[in-house]
Amino acid sequence: MTSNIVPFEFDGAQVRVVTIDGDPWFVGTDVTRILGYANPSDALQRIDDDDLRFATLALSEGSREVSRLRPLVNESGVYALAFGSTLPRAVDFRRWVTREVLPSIRRTGSYGTPALTGPALMAAALIEAQAVLEAREAQVAELTPRAEAWDALAATDGDxxxxxxxxxxxxxxxxxxxxxxxxxxxxxxxxxxxxxxxxxxxxxxxxxxxxxxxxxxxxxxxxxxxxxxxxxxxxxxxxxxxxxxxxxxxx
Known part of the structure; x- marks a missing residue:
């Protein structure tokens, strides 16, 4: 069952979230736009099948509301998109999702605290590792993962x-x-x-x-x-x- 759409705002851009069967799903085009993907459809096609779904939603488009089939990504899908983004703001966006959006949804009682495992945990850990390295070396636009990040990846579980x-x-x-x-x-x-x-x-x-x-x-x-x-x-x-x-x- 789908609940009402909840709009959030990140740096002036809207991110809409809908709860389906107790789990939060983010409007995929909102996420890809914020993360700077030039081709949102291509980016969403690369998301694992378990992290992507489609639902008919009525959303505002300009001055009118349009109901159509829309791509949705779960928490793990958001992490995958953030990890694949080349924008420095991707780290801030991931933190915003985990520190503001998800806690806000949990307070409504419709979403329980998840224990991150597998790809979601690895993506989050890699983003955190990248953030630490960027702060340490003051290179926020760095695109190549450091050796430490690859070592951290090899030491984790999942697939x-x-x-x-x-x-x-x-x-x-x-x-x-x-x-x-x-x-x-x-x-x-x-x-x-x-x-x-x-x-x-x-x-x-x-x-x-x-x-x-x-x-x-x-x-x-x-x-x-x-x-x-x-x-x-x-x-x-x-x-x-x-x-x-x-x-x-x-x-």
Missing amino acids: YSMRDAAQILCRDHGIDIGQNRLSKRLREIGWVDPAGIPYQRHVDLGRLRSRARYYTHARTQERVLADPQIRVTPKGIADLRTILATKENVA
Whole structure:
């Protein structure tokens, strides 16, 4: 069930939040606009499927209210967008969400305090690490993650989708790779088989994981097991960064 839309304001720009089934969802175009994405649709397509949904909302557009299907991102999706932004204000925006928006929603009793895990926790930790480094070195426009940030990533738990893993790797100036090229590269370096299934060795090494996926059969309406989704762990991303940056074909 969807509650009323709650408008918030960040640096003069509106951010609208709607609570669905007790969880806050942010209007995706509001978030991408504040974070300076030139192509909001492309940025939202890179969000993990679990962190993006669509809902028909009536929102003000100029002088009139328009009801249409709109993209929404959850807290984890906001962190992913903030981490992918090149604007220094992304750090301030993430802090504003966690320190003002979410506490305000929780006070209404419609949203419980979440225990951040997996990608949401890693994204938040990396943003905090970046903020500390920027303050220490007075380089707020720095785009390349420091070695400390990559070390912090490798030490965390959880996993990323191929799309998000490629986006994180591209934060290194020496790496330019997308989801499809990353999938091809994993086959080339022997991490996955020709069918895209992770080899057990790299699962045991903590580089890759598989997540079960299901779909509903159109005719029988039965829940059917689909091909597993490859997930890249923080250690896997750190190892891939070394391999891709040095152009080594090492398995």
